[in-house]
Amino acid sequence: MADLTVSIGALTLKNPVIAASGCFGYGVEYASSLDISALGGVAVKGLFLNEREGHAPPRIVETPAGMLNAIGLQGIGVHRFVKEKLPELGRLGATTIVNVCGSTLDEYCDVARVLSDADGVGAIELNISCPNIKEGGIQFGCSLTGTYDVVSAVRKVTSLPLIPKLTPNVTDPASFARAAEEAGADAISLVNTFLAMAIDVETRAPKLTNVMGGLSGPAIRPIAVRMVWECRQAVKLPIIGMGGITNATDALEFIIAGADAVQVGTANFVNPMLWADMIAGINDYLDRHGIARVADLVGQMTTGANS
Amino acid sequence: MADLTVSIGALTLKNPVIAASGCFGYGVEYASSLDISALGGVAVKGLFLNEREGHAPPRIVETPAGMLNAIGLQGIGVHRFVKEKLPELGRLGATTIVNVCGSTLDEYCDVARVLSDADGVGAIELNISCPNIKEGGIQFGCSLTGTYDVVSAVRKVTSLPLIPKLTPNVTDPASFARAAEEAGADAISLVNTFLAMAIDVETRAPKLTNVMGGLSGPAIRPIAVRMVWECRQAVKLPIIGMGGITNATDALEFIIAGADAVQVGTANFVNPMLWADMIAGINDYLDRHGIARVADLVGQMTTGANS
Amino acid sequence: MPVDVPAAVVSNLRLTPEYNVLTLAAPEIAKLAAPGQFVMVKTAPGLDPLLRRPFSIFEIMRDPAGAPAGISLLNKRVGVGTTLLYQAEAGDRIDCLGPLGQPFAPVSPPAEGWMVAGGVGLAPFATLAQALKARGTPMTLFYGGRGATDLFYESFFADLGATLVITTEDGSRGEQGRVTSPLERALAGRPADRPVTVYACGPTPMMRAVADLGVRYARATYVSLEPVMGCGMGGCYSCVVRVTRPGGTHFVRSCIEGPVFDATAVVWDALSEGHH
Amino acid sequence: MPVDVPAAVVSNLRLTPEYNVLTLAAPEIAKLAAPGQFVMVKTAPGLDPLLRRPFSIFEIMRDPAGAPAGISLLNKRVGVGTTLLYQAEAGDRIDCLGPLGQPFAPVSPPAEGWMVAGGVGLAPFATLAQALKARGTPMTLFYGGRGATDLFYESFFADLGATLVITTEDGSRGEQGRVTSPLERALAGRPADRPVTVYACGPTPMMRAVADLGVRYARATYVSLEPVMGCGMGGCYSCVVRVTRPGGTHFVRSCIEGPVFDATAVVWDALSEGHH
């Protein structure tokens, strides 16, 4: 049995497998089917300060080996979350990572303050990369100074582990990783979804009411792995990698590319019972390769023989 | 029977379906299996001034609904191409689009000059977006001034229709479309492949000898459609759209998003006999919808009802 | 509570070139299922198509001793996944997650249960009819299709004692026209002091018309909606339906708060018709 | 010249848990095929997996009148696509593009033809053996496997009059060890004035060893290589092999200039062993 623990700032994860934000509700939805305390962490649906309606359906459309979503960050707001969901997550033994959204810099800080005062938040994942909303979010995430500013502002108001979540919709994600590191992040997570669209040729209308959506799922995995690897060369921070992970092999690919932990989003829709197998599969691999700690595998891609 | 012709500068294509560069050899390879003169065009493998070895294999790896390639632009060089392939393409009745590469601005111009002096070149597609080579190419394609400079330099040395091929590996492809337009391009084509990688977890080595490769195929289609649509809003130029097109419906999706013509790459590997069906399918759609000319469908996405 | 099982295809009865009934060995799901619940089905192994598809649990199959042994699905081919289920062969394994969602609440006598099914909307009513019968509740099935070849399993319902009222759009069976016509006559003809609960499943315009009739004749009406669903477990927020709740209207996740809704709570204008 | 046909699976003979022979109705391809050519096979409809897989044409099947009716593939499960072909059922349709590539040139008497097969590398030799027999060329099959259960179709070759020399690594059949040992003894024992052409297919290290022996004993040697192939038609440049040509070494496309190469032209050091 290998040591699967992962350190993200002050937070220790039992293992590197985290449910991705927006793909696991508030975590509690899954508690009747599986033991969510066995996961490395649960990243809950993105939260603004207040409740939010989200976009009109249809909100998803399937694409080759992937899907588009334009949920529009429907959510109950951080106050109701703290009151209604957080205590239950605590009772269930979940390691809770709260995905924080904002339309303005102030809103990010306000949400972070509420969470800092609450009991049972493991870390804040700063969502500056949702492609589905017009104001805030992606505006910060696609600008280096925006990224730096929002991370350093939130850094000032919270001592919770702070994990900016980066967008893949930029020329050079590694530069954003560096901006996040300089601004005081404890870790980074990537990738959020790729801005994309699909059109129904018969009606000539976009398949999503919101026109654009975010592409996720196995389709994007090779791009996400590349970006994690680029960021690994650029920063010392822990990296939480994601994008199309469906099984232990995919998770290991991200870890070898440089991810300290991984998140699983779309694959949970396809197979909500995948968690135990994925964690066991990572452990088996480590045992089979005589690697004592998962941390020892991070970034261990070998290029020598091939380059 | 609808009017399927497409104008790209001075060049008229019989129909909007072009074989994508690097996915159809020099065109002549396919002549024994199909009538390549029936295609809207044949974009041949990228050519430098001189012969080029390309990367060591393995050069491709399959990924979910896609593939990575790092061919490294193996090719016979423009001189041999003009001597050995171009006459045959002419005899076969192909509309030939030559994909032009360069390690330097001068090399792009030199290749373009050779082609301008040759007989039977329909257009030049300027490859400033290959993610698989270190020097040249992508360095121009990922910088707005680089794009502007190379397009205007080549513009000065050739009166052939000039089609810069844009990379998707940037934050805002539409700004590159504008740069190309300002520099005097006759059209733009997009997308080239997405920079990506895959790792064999057992050996921990990259699956491609070159480490990185370009992702193509159906997996990327929703992102490519989005980029074509963004460019359609940004420029008046004809747009040649591509990325994961496998059948007439996919082609129509690009046309409705704003492409005047389309290219088909990866799908030709899977089904090299797809051409006739795709062209017929586009025609059938136009007839069924009472659209007289394919040009009338370009960019006709309706958003009104949904926004 | 829901379980995920690699269910073996026991049989695939192709009713027409469009409809089939797929019987799956899934005792774990059969045991837990309540009328109107659904399963999320992986229509093919691998990544094409990627997502599961939602299907009502049609019948609960029982072994000779009467123990729940499996479920059947009434499948209509409309695209990739439903075509794969149409083509499935006995012995294939199909991942099946369920049971999911809020079931129908079957009424008890003296109320009657009136089921209104349009096309494949028949699917959730086999289990509901059994539950009504178990309560001794008199029931009627208003069942509409495009033509005679769109109507199935009438004897199943007749054997349970249901009154059948059939309509077809082309008049090839039963009354010509929409299923809502005889429903309206029946509602109009029923004295106010004789309670009825209406249950509807079918195309959105049909369900909306039934909902309107329910309001007009002041009868409790429940509909089983069929929005696109990404996960079926409350994880993705793709399946929302706008409903009236204390304090206003809200998007609620139909996979966990539905698919069965009180028809008066549904904000019908918000249901995008193109996709249902 | 190559054609793409949706070939029906006529039969699937599962030889072991790893190997099977898939017989496909494809008269168009069978008619054109020459020994050592291959087909590109779409192992599943849809996008998973996306690309076709290359397979040697194993047997040419003939109808009772002797006309070419189909082909068979000798398939070894190593991954996704080969597993799907292992599972195929009679009646399935499998898109099959071919014949492709440069065939073996069968020698004529007085030369002998010596075939050297490692494992699934047997595949291109059934058609070659028939061509040799048609020329009256004496032939030997040196056939090596891990164990007795890796060896197939010996009687097919024996019936054509081939001499069989069998080796297994575990010694469970024939001589224990590598197939190159008896080959080397045979080469060493053969007088220089008795011509022999050697044909080899199997794991890259084996083919390389055969190539070395060919050089050492100055015998014409051809190998059928198995690099990853994206298209099989010369379109993608994925399948290149470094070979010596007038003026230096070059990467050439093995799908159109191979898969059969003169072993002395192959730059063996450039063949990445991990992937073959």
Ligand SMILES: Cc1cc2nc3c(=O)[nH]c(=O)nc-3n(C[C@H](O)[C@H](O)[C@H](O)COP(=O)(O)OP(=O)(O)OC[C@H]3O[C@@H](n4cnc5c(N)ncnc54)[C@H](O)[C@@H]3O)c2cc1C
């Ligand atoms: C709770 C519930 C119960 C259902 N029960 C049944 C049933 O018992 N029998 C049955 O045949 N069908 C049922 N459906 C509908 C069924 O899920 C869809 O027909 C199916 O998902 C379409 O999949 P496809 O791959 O064939 O279509 P696709 O190829 O994905 O799409 C074809 C068309 O179907 C529409 N569609 C796609 N996904 C859905 C979806 N999840 N829901 C509705 N429409 C969709 C698309 O918009 C498109 O117009 C139910 C749906 C829900 C939500």
Ligand SMILES: Cc1cc2nc3c(=O)[nH]c(=O)nc-3n(C[C@H](O)[C@H](O)[C@H](O)COP(=O)(O)OP(=O)(O)OC[C@H]3O[C@@H](n4cnc5c(N)ncnc54)[C@H](O)[C@@H]3O)c2cc1C
């Ligand atoms: C000309 C030619 C003829 C061949 N003839 C036969 C034959 O008659 N019978 C037979 O069983 N196999 C044959 N092969 C090998 C066969 O093509 C591969 O085993 C097959 O493509 C693997 O597909 P997969 O989906 O099962 O493997 P994947 O799941 O894709 O990969 C599994 C492993 O196989 C390797 N692999 C993947 N693709 C290829 C490829 N195109 N060529 C070689 N290795 C690959 C991968 O690197 C990986 O290690 C031939 C190959 C060539 C080039």
Ligand SMILES: Cc1cc2nc3c(=O)[nH]c(=O)nc-3n(C[C@H](O)[C@H](O)[C@H](O)COP(=O)(O)O)c2cc1C
């Ligand atoms: C339906 C859906 C909703 C999502 N919502 C959020 C969100 O609220 N906040 C966020 O940071 N990311 C969100 N994401 C992005 C995922 O967390 C993840 O970054 C992305 O889907 C890539 O991972 P995957 O391929 O494993 O899904 C969402 C993704 C999907 C598919």
Ligand SMILES: Cc1cc2nc3c(=O)[nH]c(=O)nc-3n(C[C@H](O)[C@H](O)[C@H](O)COP(=O)(O)O)c2cc1C
């Ligand atoms: C094997 C391979 C080789 C390619 N070579 C070139 C090239 O030489 N020049 C070029 O501009 N694009 C090249 N491309 C990119 C394609 O032309 C096309 O832009 C891309 O593959 C997306 O289209 P697709 O998804 O239809 O393949 C290549 C793509 C592949 C898969």
Ligand code: FES
């Ligand atoms: S289908 Fe995912 S929340 Fe309802």
Ligand code: FES
């Ligand atoms: S496999 Fe594509 S060129 Fe050989």
